[in-house]
Amino acid sequence: MKKGTRIHAHNLSFCWPQKQEFLFKGWELEVEPGETLCLLGPNGCGKTTLLEIMLGWRKPSSGCIQIGGMNLSELSSRERGQMMALVPQEERLPFEYCALDYVLLGRAPHLTPLQSPGEKDVILAQEALEEVGIGHLAQRPVPRLSGGERRMVLLARALAQNPSIMLLDEPANHLDPGNQERMLVLLKALQDQGVTLVVSTHDPEFAGRISHKLALLKSSESLIVGSPQTLLTCENLESLYGTPVQIIEAYGRQIMVWGEPTPMG
């Protein structure tokens, strides 16, 4: 069992350069070790930006991120890479790397700049591919994989990084229902290993099934944080997305029906 790491975003504000209004202002956010936080909010509300700030890729306008009690900006890039991995939605890849070589890049933070990956790293990369269920595609060029397989390769690369925090940008987006379920199962497995997860998503059902904690990115002033049980209500979702919603309970799950109800017949 891996030890997850705690994330604390303290008094976080962000404003795009040369823009007046803040994307967010004075946000306070805590994720306990091993906990899963889902970020929900409409397009353009700053989910990806928040992930990028947590990664250290963007600097907040004010406030700070603490990772396991350390200030993010004080960590070296290698320490940060060993601790935290990002699974982006999609990645530009101009060359035909095979899946194994690509996943092997995940070992980079564990190697010194002069080192090349060794046999042990290759084994770890192959294991990561097996773990996401595409071990048989190890020698296939990544650009020739399907969208779903490419997402799994990105996840495998993050697994090869062996992080205690994983940031995922809409991991289930653009996946077919089968792959969405597989992604969910893989994320649950990471939870069982004690990895801290921060997941942005457009799917409140997905968020409800996986998160311990939910953050609704409603407006720059207000970030609502709480448990999914208390926050996933019709009122909250309607005001978050600006469209009517009905929530139905079935098979022990919440199902959301969006839009104006259309009369049958």
Place this chain on the structure above:
Amino acid sequence: MGKRGAIVLILGVLILITALSLLWGRYPHPGFTSLKTLKNDSMAQIVFWNLRAPRIVTALLLGASLATSGSVFQTVLGNPLVEPGFLGVSQGAAFGAALAILVGLGPWSVPVSAVFFGFAGLLVSWILAKRIRYGGAILRLVLAGIVSSALFSSGLGILKIMADPRSELPEITFWMMGGLTGITWGTLRAMAFPPLLSLVLLLIFRWRVNLMSLDDRSAFALGAAPGRERAFLVALCVVAVATVTAVAGIVSWVGLLIPHISRRLVGADARASLPLSLVLGAIFVLICDDVARGISSGEIPLGLVTSFAGAAVFALLMTQGKDRGAPPSGRRGSRR
């Protein structure tokens, strides 16, 4: 064929072609010099040791530098269509050479001025790239490279108009077409160190070159410092390319073509494709230079031979062979 077999094969080809090149030339008569002649004819020995040998070593170094830098450039800038001279280096060097020819400070001033302005071309690109407030790091560098190249090539055009059409203009034109005429051991000693150092460092860091093919944010998430590391790798390439260009003039197509062939043969991973580029580039330029100096009684500019052979091979490469599937797609480039 195993990995070891492939390495032995390619190095064997390199040694064989080098040996044949040493024997190939127009003295005492066109074609291959026999070992018997070499033993008895003292003039042939001088040609062999003092003309052919340094020229062949320079050709190898030139090809290796251009192809390796091309491979690194394409990977690091995430663009399979760039070549190492393109960040203003080639055009800057050409401008510098033309300026030195026009001012007429003697033959040594030409390579020195070429190196100087090659770096000036890079500096212009660099400053511009820092100041462009638009797009990711790679896009900014590419745009700045285009601007810098255009500046220096228009400057070069002005110099050409000012040049004496009977003496200076042909010299400028010939320099721009590239060539290794008149290379001596002295020339080689003076220029060999920077490209050799760059090549060794690039080979050492070659796995990390892969990391830089990712967009900035992904490279950052993998514990790299994309801006700094890209700049370091690009600088190494430019040192190598500016130096060899100063001596040989503009030898085009090598840096574009060889990395493509190399990736085709062994895949994108720079651990294999970078060393292969190095060796293939050396072999390619050596063969082209053999053609340039040995086919006709007059010297053919090396740049013409590499362009012709390069374009022909490139066309074949792109149209023949098995389908490589749909082109790689990509959305969401680097941001920041």
